[in-house]
Amino acid sequence: MPEPLNFDVAIIGGGIAGVSIARELSQYSINVAVIERHDDVGLESTSTNHNLVCQGGDSLSFRPGTLHAELNIKSIPLWPKLADELNFPLKKVGGLWLIRDKADFKRYLRLYSRAFKSSLEPNAPYYIPEGSFQPLEFVNRKQLLDMEPYVMPNALGALYDPNLCITDPIKVAKALAENAKANGVEFLLKQEVIKIERQGITYSIYTRQGLIIKSTFVINASGIEVDRVAEMVGARNFSIVPLKGTLTDFDEEVGKLISHEVHVLPRMEDLPHVKAVLPNIYGFARSGIYLELTYKSDKAVREEAVNHNIKVAKELFPEIPFERHIVKSFTGFMAYTNADTGWHDFVVDIPDYVPNWINIVLGPAGVSASPMLGKKVIELLIQSGLRLEPKKGFDPRARRSVSS
Structure with missing residues (x-):
């Protein structure tokens, strides 16, 4: 049997959640490892999403008092600094929530008021410092056409x-991981966790490839497999539904005609799908999301899903021949919580009966919330007794390949 590798904190999962936490922890004088089953980071849900940093308007739909709202809104002022330090692409394009009738307008008024009370008033629960956030505004038909000439x-x-x-979530994940690596975090790639044992407050993590990792604290950030990993130590205090989303990309000929993220609030007949079109960081356009409940192993792209995405794009921009400019369609999974109530929220907590173990479930808007996630986890680790001393010589810009 090989000698175990010893760490203060072991993070299971190298997606956006795991590497965000790793980068935050690399600022302190502790031994941290990230355990990832693939040969690189960010290759599962992180790599298959809409590429949005859901600031402002998109955060309107996050119910106040939820962790979903807190982490997303508090992350807004952190993104520009993070992009500057780590040199990943971040482009402000703005978003347009289309008003089709009085019912839409009333819904937007309610959400606008919610956003103001949540983040802009000085005594707001998630107050955003002045200068970090531009106020939302209503635009009329003429202004809308100036911004998006081909809109519905x-x-x-x-x-x-x-x-x-x-942004490009894969590049964000790589940048976070490489900075964490340069500041002392160890990345154990191509290591699939198959068993975990707990002896008091020490965890022994066994991988299919033969490694044994011992750690006092474990952060379960294993994405769509988070429930399976939590079950290994009886730490599953949540339920998730694996929602598969299909997105469709269109070429630069379409991309140059769309400047903003454009979408409409879903109505009953639209659910559970998302009706949006947006540019991506490389000049393409993207439409979706077609959502379906299925098995975790089902990554097939269905014709029905692609047709839906084309229909959505044509509804929002009727004059653009999307069907002649398809580049690809692809799928990804989101871990959706609270399926019984229909209102998703993040999970970032320590089960009462499993000490020093933190479950992380992000799901929709997880990339957007990632800058604040690491700070939230550090709060929990300190509450659990982990002593954190700032590391002398921490370099927020250094990079080192995680595979070296």
């Missing part, structure tokens, strides 16, 4: 969010 003819106007950004 029955749009009366829109709620405009100038804060919304696009």
Whole structure:
């Protein structure tokens, strides 16, 4: 049997959640490992999403008082600094929530008020410092056409969010991981966790490839497999539903005609799907999301899903021949909680009966919330007794390949 590798904190999972936490922990004088079953980071759900940093308007739909709202809204002012330090692409494009009738307008008024009370008032629970956030505004039909000349003819106007950004989540994950590696975090790649044992407050993590990792604290950030990993130590205090989402990309000919993220609030007949079109960081356009409940192993792209995404794109931009400019369609999974109530929230907590173990479930808008996630986890680790001393010589810009 091989000698165990000893760490203060072991993070299971190298997606956006795991590497965000690793980068935050690399600022302290502790031994940290990230255990990832693939040969690189960010290759599962992180690599298959809409590429949005859901600032401002998109955060309107996050119910106040939820962790979903807190982490997303508090992450807004952190993104520009993070992009500057780690040199990953981040482009502010803004978002337009189309108003089709009075019912849409009333819904947007309610959400606008919610956002203001949640983040802009000085005594707001998630107050955003002045200068970090541009106020949302309503634009009329003429203003909307100036911004998006090809938009649907029955749009009366829109709620405009100038804060919304696009990025490349894979590059974000790689940048976070490489900075964590340069600051002392160890990455154990191509290591699939198959068993975990707990002896008091020490965990022994066994991988299919033969490694044994011992750690006092374990952070379960294993994405769509988070429930399976939690079951290994009886730490599953949540339920998730694996939702598969299909997105469709269109080429630069379409991409150059769309400048903002454009979508409409779903109505009953639209659910559970998302009706949105947006540019991506490389000049393409993207439409979706077609959502379906299925098995975790089902990554097939269905014709029905692609047709839905084309239909959505044509509804929002009727004059653009999307069907002639398809590049690809692809799928990814989201871990959706609270399926019984229909209102998703993040899970970032320690089960009462399993000490020093933190479960992480992000799901929708997880990339957007990632800058604040690491700070939230550090709060929990300190509450659990982990002593954190700032590391002398921490370099927020250094990079080192995680595979070296």
